[in-house]
Amino acid sequence: RKEVEQDPGPFNVPEGATVAFNCTYSNSASQSFFWYRQDCRKEPKLLMSVYSSGNEDGRFTAQLNRASQYISLLIRDSKLSDSATYLCVVIKAAGNKLTFGGGTRVLVKP
Amino acid sequence: NAGVMQNPRHLVRRRGQEARLRCSPVKGHSHVYWYRQLPEEGLKFMVYLQKENIIDESGMPKERFSAEFPKEGPSILRIQQVVRGDSAAYFCASSLNKAATNEKLFFGSGTQLSVL
Numbered sequence: 098r099k100e101v102e103q104d105p106g107p108f109n110v111p112e113g114a115t116v117a118f119n120c121t122y123s124n125s126a127s128q129s130f131f132w133y134r135q136d137c138r139k140e141p142k143l144l145m146s147v148y149s150s151g152n153e154d155g156r157f158t159a160q161l162n163r164a165s166q167y168i169s170l171l172i173r174d175s176k177l178s179d180s181a182t183y184l185c186v187v188i189k190a191a192g193n194k195l196t197f198g199g200g201t202r203v204l205v206k207p
Numbered sequence: 208n209a210g211v212m213q214n215p216r217h218l219v220r221r222r223g224q225e226a227r228l229r230c231s232p233v234k235g236h237s238h239v240y241w242y243r244q245l246p247e248e249g250l251k252f253m254v255y256l257q258k259e260n261i262i263d264e265s266g267m268p269k270e271r272f273s274a275e276f277p278k279e280g281p282s283i284l285r286i287q288q289v290v291r292g293d294s295a296a297y298f299c300a301s302s303l304n305k306a307a308t309n310e311k312l313f314f315g316s317g318t319q320l321s322v323l
Binding site: 101103138139140141142143184194195196197198199200 | 240242244248249250251252255263266296298311312314315316317319
């Protein structure tokens, strides 16, 4: 089983719609969680950290469910520019390296 | 804009040659991470270095691959006797402190290695 798993997609989303997807992690000792965005094989860019209480940044909402060991990302009012691959990232409690999921591809269409 | 600089952006090598990938971290950052991304896959951790020291190389193949981060100069990822399976995008990232919590990693634009 992979340490961090994501549905590869693609999620085809009409412009203006809401899309949500999850990421599961296998190590219960994982401490920190992030969502990164990657465009067309360019470098990943931090989208947002994920906090235990859940957090929101504009149209983006991230949630953490420690009991079920998954995090989620919800995008409201999708824009064409939201088309990208969204990478789930986990850091283990005693570790110092980011473990990436395989990414979920989102395609927003007019 | 003194972000993470990687060069070359694209590197073409024939099987059996050596590939050297360079990474200059953000000024003042002493922690460097190398990741590899194969086509249609996520980023895979390779190695974590802190000035002159390899801290974690658990993701490095046992043979042909080596990394260094000297006191002066960029971090170097070296691949000897490249094979077609080494073709991938190699990303370098740096951080000011150890990326243990919410420390932000700054990624370079990557080096796309193509082995013919």
